[in-house]
Amino acid sequence: MKIGIVIFIIVIGVLGIITYSTFKPDAIELQGVEVQDYQGERLDSVNDFRENSIKGPQYIDIEDYDLEIFGLVDNTKVLSYDDVLDKQAYEKVVQLNCVEGWSAKILWKGVLVRDVLDEVNISDYANTIIFYAYDGYSTAFPLDYFYNNDIILAYEMNGVTLPAERGFPFQLVAEDRWGYKWIKWITDIEISSNESYEGFWESRGYSNTGNLNESFFK
Ligand SMILES: Nc1nc2c(c(=O)[nH]1)N[C@H]1C(S)=C(S)[C@@H](COP(=O)(O)O)O[C@H]1N2
Numbered sequence: 001m002k003i004g005i006v007i008f009i010i011v012i013g014v015l016g017i018i019t020y021s022t023f024k025p026d027a028i029e030l031q032g033v034e035v036q037d038y039q040g041e042r043l044d045s046v047n048d049f050r051e052n053s054i055k056g057p058q059y060i061d062i063e064d065y066d067l068e069i070f071g072l073v074d075n076t077k078v079l080s081y082d083d084v085l086d087k088q089a090y091e092k093v094v095q096l097n098c099v100e101g102w103s104a105k106i107l108w109k110g111v112l113v114r115d116v117l118d119e120v121n122i123s124d125y126a127n128t129i130i131f132y133a134y135d136g137y138s139t140a141f142p143l144d145y146f147y148n149n150d151i152i153l154a155y156e157m158n159g160v161t162l163p164a165e166r167g168f169p170f171q172l173v174a175e176d177r178w179g180y181k182w183i184k185w186i187t188d189i190e191i192s193s194n195e196s197y198e199g200f201w202e203s204r205g206y207s208n209t210g211n212l213n214e215s216f217f218k
């Protein structure tokens with residue numbers, strides 16, 4: 001009699017497992033999953049990038065992080081990650097092209113560099129913006145670049161927060177410029193009058209404008 005009850009319980013258990021695995025609903029897509037189709041356009045993945053940064057991925061602790069704007073300004077401004085995210089957000093699909101021959105088309109979300117620069121009073125002598133990163137990398141642009149174009153300082157790609165490998169907290173979406181102008185892990189922005197400042201790759205033979213429709217060699 002007892003053995004009958006044990007067998008009965010085992011049979012019910014096995015049937016239960018079979019029923020559950022057969023009728024289990026399909027995975028529910030949670031928010032935070034990478035978007036790969038946007039307005040009919042196929043995007044590349046966050047994982048389609050080659051990681052060949054000068055010192056490898058940087059892991060920034062957001063508690064200790066701030067973005068400093070200094071140089072030819074009335075007074076230096078220090079912004080937290082949230083201060084930047086509080087600004088008007090913008091989204092755009094832009095393709096990054098590395099000089100090594102690979103590219104990645106991504107939906108970027110961030111704030112306009114122009115809106116970040118609004119935090120300071122820029123001197124009339126200024127004509128250059130230099131970005132510095134956590135790994136010692138740097139790159140510079142004419143000030144006009146940010147006023148003649150809507151250039152995004154990105155904190156999300158394809159709907160997910162920038163992974164550390166992709167430049168968390170911020171990567172510059174330097175539209176129409178070669179990948180080496182797309183500085184990641186940005187920590188400081190200098191307002192300058194040094195038009196001939198050369199960043200990391202620029203001081204190693206790459207063109208300072210980094211214009212996509214020009215040769216990347218000087
Ligand atoms: N801080 C920092 N930013 C950087 C680099 C770097 O080495 N350090 N490499 C640049 C180059 S050469 C390219 S092509 C892009 C590539 O972005 P990815 O490393 O996310 O693929 O990042 C750019 N930004």
Ligand SMILES: [Mo]
Pocket residue numbers: 098099100179180
């Ligand atoms: Mo690159």
